[in-house]
Amino acid sequence: MTTLTGVTDSATTKGEQTRELILSTALRMFREQGYGKTTMRAIAAEAGVSVGNAYYYFGSKEHLMQAYYDHLQDQHREAVQAVLAGDKSFTARMIGVLRVWLDVSAPYHEFAGTFFKTAADPKSPLSPFSAESQPARDASVEVFRQVIAGSDLKLSPELAAELPELLWLFQMGIVLFWVHDDSDDLRRTKLLIDRSVPLIDRLLRLTRIPGVRGVVNDIVGLIRAIKV
Numbered sequence: 001m002t003t004l005t006g007v008t009d010s011a012t013t014k015g016e017q018t019r020e021l022i023l024s025t026a027l028r029m030f031r032e033q034g035y036g037k038t039t040m041r042a043i044a045a046e047a048g049v050s051v052g053n054a055y056y057y058f059g060s061k062e063h064l065m066q067a068y069y070d071h072l073q074d075q076h077r078e079a080v081q082a083v084l085a086g087d088k089s090f091t092a093r094m095i096g097v098l099r100v101w102l103d104v105s106a107p108y109h110e111f112a113g114t115f116f117k118t119a120a121d122p123k124s125p126l127s128p129f130s131a132e133s134q135p136a137r138d139a140s141v142e143v144f145r146q147v148i149a150g151s152d153l154k155l156s157p158e159l160a161a162e163l164p165e166l167l168w169l170f171q172m173g174i175v176l177f178w179v180h181d182d183s184d185d186l187r188r189t190k191l192l193i194d195r196s197v198p199l200i201d202r203l204l205r206l207t208r209i210p211g212v213r214g215v216v217n218d219i220v221g222l223i224r225a226i227k228v
Contacts, residue, residue, distance in 0.1 A: 019057045022047050023071070026064045031111045035061070035118070062125045062132075068108075069128075069136040075104045080143060090151035091201045094167070097147055098174060098193045102186060105178070109186075112179045128172060141168045153204055156213065158220045163204075166223075170200070 025047040029038045040061060044054035058064045083096035105112075118124050125132040144167040148160060155163065174193060181189045207216045 015057075018049060018053065022049060022054055022057055023064060023067050026058075026061075027068060027108070031108065035065075035111060065119075065126050066132055066136075069133060072104060072108075073136045073139045076101055077139060077143060079104055084143075084146050084150055088150065088152045090147070090153045090204070091198050093147045093151050094197045094200070095193055097143060098171065098197070099190070101171070101174075102178070102189065102193075109178070116179055137168070140171070141165050144168055144171075153201075154208060155204065156207065156216065159204075159207060159216055162220055162223050170196075 022043065026038070026043045029043060029046060038061070040054055040058075041051050043064075044051045047054070058067065079100045080097050083093060083100060087093060087096070119126040119128065121127060122129065124130065127133060128137060141164045145164040147167070148155070148163055174189065177192055178186065178189045183189075206212055
């Protein structure tokens, strides 16, 4: 006789499988047809589920993209562990983390531009700055916090507290460049990472110079003021 627990576990597993099927189908269709042209009805038909079932797991296409953000961030967080466990050099750690992001994001590069206009809208739930995107954003900021904590950088406590989010903003700039990069093997994006990170490293190390600390404190104060 099947126990109630067994029935619940089976239903949960089936639900997770259905959710994953809908998400993977949607991402494939976004790549093949573009984000704007892909409808929830078409996703449901392709996945072999009812439209109602698709909406049960994802309330809209935007919810599917949020699931994609979360999925991508989970992949990135797992993939960067080898980088974070290795070199103590800030430059090596930062380049490694950004390069890993390029690797895990590679399958989605072709369709990234199709929803960029929507994601760029400050009022869109797909915006990386939206409330809906906060879980993925917080997870990414945490990765940069680990980059700093395990590195050879020596920073003031005030700057160290704000830097993870500033590095996430830097990554957003890299992502924007990546979206538009049509060079072979993303050569230009990789060059941007490899050359800009050492400059950031040098600037951060300059903040330990006594004459520079006052300016850094002013900058940190400005950052905190505009975040309120």
